[in-house]
Amino acid sequence: MLNPMLTIGQISNRTGETIRTLRYYDKIGLLTPSDYKEGGHRLYSVDDLVRLQQIQALKFIGFSLKDIGDLLQHPLIEHEQIKSSIQFKRKQLLAEQERIQEMIDQLNHMDAIISNEETVDIKSFCFIIHSILWEEEHVDEKNREQHSIFNFREPERLELDREYYGLITSIRHLVMSKTSPETEEALDCMRRLVFLHQATLIKIAKLQEEGPDQTETSNILDPFTDEEKAFIKEAMRKLAELK
Known part of the structure; x- marks a missing residue:
């Protein structure tokens, strides 16, 4: 049985990402829907959902959208690149906590x-x-x-x-x-x-x-x-x- 496709509203509800943000990701090529139905409505696959979760994870630790796009093109990245971003994000959060x-x-x-x-x-x-x-x-x-x-x-x-x-x-x-x-x-x-x-x-x-x-x-x-x-x-x- 084929995996069901998700509408933009459904993927928004599952991930907490706004529809406006999902449209923007599509516009810049960061997360392009696997298909479109009549009227141009976006349809997302399970793989698209996984990619969105990866985007959210990398965004949480401080990577820019441009950096995220580059990172997701490679299965492996240097440890120091991740560590540096985590340390920077931690510093930001500690300052906000104070x-x-x-x-x-x-x-x-x-x-x-x-x-x-x-x-x-x-x-x-x-x-x-x-x-x-x-x-x-x-x-x-x-x-x-x-x-x-x-x-x-x-x-x-x-x-x-x-x-x-x-x-x-x-x-x-x-x-x-x-x-x-x-x-x-x-x-x-x-x-x-x-x-x-x-x-x-x-x-x-x-x-x-x-x-x-x-x-x-x-x-x-x-x-x-x-x-x-x-x-x-x-x-x-x-x-x-x-x-």
């Missing part, structure tokens, strides 16, 4: 920042997230590993982000509720803001003493609106008067 783990750690950090909150102020939260992402782009890996203020995996950084998130949110809520910047509640926020800002600057100053290239630019995202800045300015003025 990147994925870093993203998971970032998400865990973001989750921990708001773990004790009943509601989340989205503007304040987005500012904290942006700060983390900004530092990833602008602060080199060595400094993130050596200095906890730049390392979101460190407890000190988590506590810092929690404090900033809580303080920014408190100030925003005071402004939204039309609270006077001269109230004790507002002044207490300003004291906390000054203390936190000075503590952060001291840490950064120590890093700059260790080397001039800790970070050359600043995060330009501002967590406060003009109305909130005016509130802070007035509250700071009142706090200065009390001193």
Whole structure:
């Protein structure tokens, strides 16, 4: 009994390869169907299916389509050629694995920042997230590993982000509720803001003493609106008067 021919849809279902990809392979001569039925519909044999599986295997370990076409013309190839491709693919996957783990750690950090909150102020939260992402782009890996203020995996950084998130949110809520910047509640926020800002600057100053290239630019995202800045300015003025 002759082996049945497979349509392009059937071979796609069996291998997980898309119909679009199979058509492209036919176009470049990498996998040409054994036959065509009326209307130009492609028909694949069992040998075609085996060749497609070989293409998928070689593609998985990093060979280009051109290289795959050349390789499949020979029953035997040099061991080093395969080994080199495997090593390159492994290196790519390990780098991707490290990147994925870093993203998971970032998400865990973001989750921990708001773990004790009943509601989340989205503007304040987005500012904290942006700060983390900004530092990833602008602060080199060595400094993130050596200095906890730049390392979101460190407890000190988590506590810092929690404090900033809580303080920014408190100030925003005071402004939204039309609270006077001269109230004790507002002044207490300003004291906390000054203390936190000075503590952060001291840490950064120590890093700059260790080397001039800790970070050359600043995060330009501002967590406060003009109305909130005016509130802070007035509250700071009142706090200065009390001193």
